[in-house]
Structure formats: structure tokens, C-alpha cells
Amino acid sequence: MTKRVGVIGGGQLARMMIAPASELGVEIAVLAEQEGMSARLAATRVGDYADVETVRAFAREVDVVTFDHEHVPQEVLRALVADGIAVHPGPDALRFAQDKLVMRRRLAEVGAPQPDWAPVSTRDELAEFIADHGGRAVVKTPRGGYDGKGVRVVSSADEADDWFAAFAGEAILVEELVDFRRELAQQVARRPSGEMMPYVLVETVQKDGVCAEVFAPAPQASPRELEVAAEIGTSIAEGLGVTGMLAVELFETTDGRLLVNELAMRPHNSGHWTQDGSVTSQFEQHLRAVLDLPLGAPDPLAEATCMINILGGPQDGSAIDGRFAAAMLDQPRAKIHTYGKDPRPGRKVGHVNATSDELDDAVYVARAAAAHFG
Ligand code: ADP
Numbered sequence: 320m321t322k323r324v325g326v327i328g329g330g331q332l333a334r335m336m337i338a339p340a341s342e343l344g345v346e347i348a349v350l351a352e353q354e355g356m357s358a359r360l361a362a363t364r365v366g367d368y369a370d371v372e373t374v375r376a377f378a379r380e381v382d383v384v385t386f387d388h389e390h391v392p393q394e395v396l397r398a399l400v401a402d403g404i405a406v407h408p409g410p411d412a413l414r415f416a417q418d419k420l421v422m423r424r425r426l427a428e429v430g431a432p433q434p435d436w437a438p439v440s441t442r443d444e445l446a447e448f449i450a451d452h453g454g455r456a457v458v459k460t461p462r463g464g465y466d467g468k469g470v471r472v473v474s475s476a477d478e479a480d481d482w483f484a485a486f487a488g489e490a491i492l493v494e495e496l497v498d499f500r501r502e503l504a505q506q507v508a509r510r511p512s513g514e515m516m517p518y519v520l521v522e523t524v525q526k527d528g529v530c531a532e533v534f535a536p537a538p539q540a541s542p543r544e545l546e547v548a549a550e551i552g553t554s555i556a557e558g559l560g561v562t563g564m565l566a567v568e569l570f571e572t573t574d575g576r577l578l579v580n581e582l583a584m585r586p587h588n589s590g591h592w593t594q595d596g597s598v599t600s601q602f603e604q605h606l607r608a609v610l611d612l613p614l615g616a617p618d619p620l621a622e623a624t625c626m627i628n629i630l631g632g633p634q635d636g637s638a639i640d641g642r643f644a645a646a647m648l649d650q651p652r653a654k655i656h657t658y659g660k661d662p663r664p665g666r667k668v669g670h671v672n673a674t675s676d677e678l679d680d681a682v683y684v685a686r687a688a689a690a691h692f693g
Contacts, residue, residue: 321346322610325377327368328387329356331658331667332586332602335594337361339603345610349387350377357658358387371398378404385563385609386585389416407511407562407609408584415559416584419492420461429558431551431579434497434570438490442483445493446476452495458482459492467528472496497578499570503537504589505552507565508604508614515556516604516614517549518597523568523589529665530588532685533626535596535619538678548577555582564605566590588628588667593617595654595672596624621674625681627689629669631662643669646691653688668692 322345326333329351337360340347347361350373354365366373368391375398378384383405396410408416415422423436435452439445449456458479460469473479482491502525506518522537523530536545548569556565559582566587568580590601599607599615607614646655650673657669669692673684 322383323348323381324606324609325350325381325384326358326361326387327374327377327384327391328352329358329363330387331357331660333358333387334360334658335586335591335602335656336606339600340606343603343606343612345606348377348381350374357660359659369395371395374399375402378402378406383407383609385605386413389413389584393417405511405609409560409562412560412562413584416582418461419459419464419581420490422582423492425559426555426579429554431555431558432577433579435495437493439493440483440488440490442476442480445473445479448493449474449476455496457494457496459494460486461490461492467525470528497570497580498573499578500573500575501537501571502580503540503548503569503571503577504533504587505548505567505569506587506590506593506601506617507549507552507556507561507567508563508601508608508617509556509561509565510608510614511562511611513557514614515553516599516617517552518590518593518601518617519619520545520548521589521592527665529628529630529667531628531630532682533589533592534678534682535592535624535626544571544575544577551577551579555579563608564590564601591656591670592624592626592672594656596620596674621681622676623678623681624672624674625678625685627671627685628667629671629689629692631664631666631668631692642691646671646688649691650684650688652684655688 325348327350329349334357349358349361349363351363374395399406415425455474458471502523504523508516519536521535524532552567564586566583570578586601586605594600598618654672660668671685671688673681675681
């Protein structure tokens with residue numbers, strides 16, 4: 320019988336599972352937050368992902384439940400597991416991607432390299448951490464942050480008063496301000512039966528807290544660095560019991576160390592390059608992993624792949640579709656991916672991938688295509 324994968328969340332990550340699902344002969348059902356979302360091409364039900372009965376009813380009609388985002392509450396996930404429904408990643412793994420303090424504690428237990436960090440509940444505790452770390456630190460809300468919201472560089476403890484109030488009585492996270500050379504990402508796929516497949520390390524460039532460009536493989540990474548990153552990724556995937564795709568965001572420090580910034584347990588923006596630059600895309604791999612099918616080869620298909628996000632669309636508010644056509648005409652080697660979303664400032668509405676024998680060439684083609692949306 321045809322397997323059905325239920326994806327909670329109707330964004331572009333769910334949408335991009337649809338093409339590989341059809342190749343694998345798998346059906347996708349989506350529980351979307353509202354009508355007309357990016358993943359509307361799949362069979363879609365609209366409902367509240369925080370409501371147990373809504374999610375239960377959705378889950379009953381699929382063989383496995385997975386996610387487009389990490390916001391489904393633990394109690395909802397646990398109710399599904401208690402019903403005997405396959406949930407990947409499961410609640411025990413997902414909680415490490417839902418709460419940055421829980422993640423830091425667990426990463427310490429599995430010995431992953433991290434920035435110095437501490438839970439702080441008062442101004443005094445924060446002031447002490449800042450003083451111990453050269454007068455500046457990074458404060459983070461444990462939950463609810465994304466794309467740089469919920470992250471703040473502070474030099475004085477009163478700069479986090481609003482977050483202490485919002486998380487009344489609960490600790491927030493403080494980290495050393497890492498002096499990094501660049502940001503990297505390591506992806507790993509893991510099946511429930513334990514098989515793992517690490518992808519190659521990539522460099523990610525963020526603008527205003529949002530991923531802007533990705534270079535795969537990470538330029539100038541030594542064989543040793545690639546190996547260390549893959550080891551960090553697989554040890555976290557195994558140690559945290561992740562199933563499906565895991566993305567480990569890393570800092571490369573100015574003295575050449577790798578430190579874990581954060582985790583995502585789903586396909587991730589740092590892996591969009593795999594759609595055109597790898598034997599198995601992260602979306603196909605995620606489906607294979609959550610269905611406990613044999614994983615595909617993660618090998619790059621070219622010397623270099625560049626991914627560029629399209630944010631918001633044209634500034635002048637003109638129709639976005641014409642821009643896509645113009646970019647296609649101008650750069651036939653660029654692979655342009657559209658999410659079927661209305662343009663809004665800063666909103667991710669698509670991305671471009673380009674592969675080449677030379678990184679410079681891949682970057683040129685991708686940027687030339689993406690420039691049509693500037
Ligand atoms: P989000 O969950 O919103 O993506 P992150 O924890 O990934 O937040 O942080 C967003 C960005 O802030 C990172 O990509 C990095 O550029 C910067 N950042 C986060 N933590 C640190 C840190 N400890 N030191 C220096 N920069 C940091």
C-alpha cells in the first residue's frame with residue numbers, strides 16, 4: 320500500500336518534500352496553519368498544530384508524522400506516541416531543538432564542543448557572566464526565537480530586563496560572544512534503525528540574522544575539519560536520538576575550532592543546495608529517513624554549489640512571477656525554486672542553486688539570477 324507521510328506545518332519545507340515524495344511513490348498530507356500556504360500542492364488539512372485532537376485526527380490518516388517546523392508542543396507529540404503513532408523526530412529528540420537551554424545541557428552531556436554558556440535568572444547572574452567574559456555576551460530566549468529574533472548582544476545586564484520579565488522565574492540562556500571567522504552547517508540523516516548519512520560541511524552566510532547564501536562544500540575546509548564536523552554531526556544525531564534530517568549550525572572560531580550554535584531537526588535552509596548539488600536531496604533523504612527506508616548517497620555532484628535565498632521579492636511590489644521568468648531567461652544554468660508565497664519584505668519566497676567546477680562560477684550564476692529580485 321502507498322505510504323503516507325503527514326507533515327505538520329504548511330511552509331516551503333513541506334512543499335519541497337512533495338517532488339521527491341512523488342518520485343519515491345509516497346503520498347504527502349499536510350496539516351497547515353491556514354489556507355493557501357506554500358505546501359498547498361499536497362493534500363492539505365487546515366488546523367491548529369497545538370490542539371491535540373486536531374493533530375490526532377490528522378495523524379490517524381498517515382503512516383508517519385514529521386514536521387516543517389519545531390513548534391508542536393511536547394504534550395501533543397507525546398499524545399501521538401502514546402496512541403502508537405510513528406513520530407519522527409520523536410518528542411525526546413525534538414525537545415532539544417525546541418529549547419536552547421535544554422539543548423545546551425544535553426550537548427554538554429554528549430561532549431559536543433560549545434561556546435561557554437549558562438542559565439541565568441537574574442540581572443546579577445547575567446552581570447557576573449558578562450564580567451567573566453570580557454564585558455559582552457549573547458543573551459537568548461530559550462524558546463520562540465527564529466531568524467535572529469530572540470538573540471541579543473549585550474554589554475550590560477539591564478539590557479535583558481524585558482526577557483527576564485517575559486520568562487518570569489525561568490532561566491534564559493547566556494553565551495560567550497564567539498569571535499568567529501565564519502558560520503558553517505553540518506547535516507546528517509538518521510533512520511530509526513540507526514543508519515546515518517552525513518552530508519558535506521557547508522558555509523552559511525547570514526544577513527540580518529537570516530540565511531542569505533550557502534557554499535557547498537565549505538570553501539578551504541581542510542580534510543580534518545570536514546571529518547571533525549561530520550563526527551560532531553553524527554555524534555549529536557546518535558546521542559540525541561534524532562530521526563530524519565538534523566542540521567548542526569556551527570561557528571568556526573578565529574583559532575580554528577568548531578563550536579555548536581544550534582540544532583534543527585528537519586530539512587534546513589543550509590541544505591537547499593542538495594536539491595541540485597547532491598545525489599540525494601535533503602528532502603528525499605528526510606522522507607527516506609522518517610519512513611525507515613535505506614538512505615541515499617549524500618555525495619556532492621559538482622565541485623561547488625552555491626545557494627542564494629530570494630527574500631521578499633522586488634522592492635517595487637511588482638508581480639514576482641515575471642521576475643522568476645526573467646531570471647530563468649538570463650541564467651539558464653541557475654536552478655530557480657519558488658515557494659508560491661506572496662512577497663513581503665524579508666520573507667523567504669524562493670532560492671536559487673547553481674553548480675559548477677569552480678565556486679566563483681557557481682556564485683556568479685546564482686547571484687546573477689537572484690539579482691533579478693533585488
Ligand atoms: P535563531 O534561533 O534565531 O536562528 P541563533 O542562535 O542561530 O538564533 O543566532 C542567530 C545568529 O546570531 C547566529 O547565526 C550568529 O550570527 C549570531 N550568534 C548567535 N549566538 C552567538 C554567539 N554565542 N556568539 C556570536 N554570535 C552569535
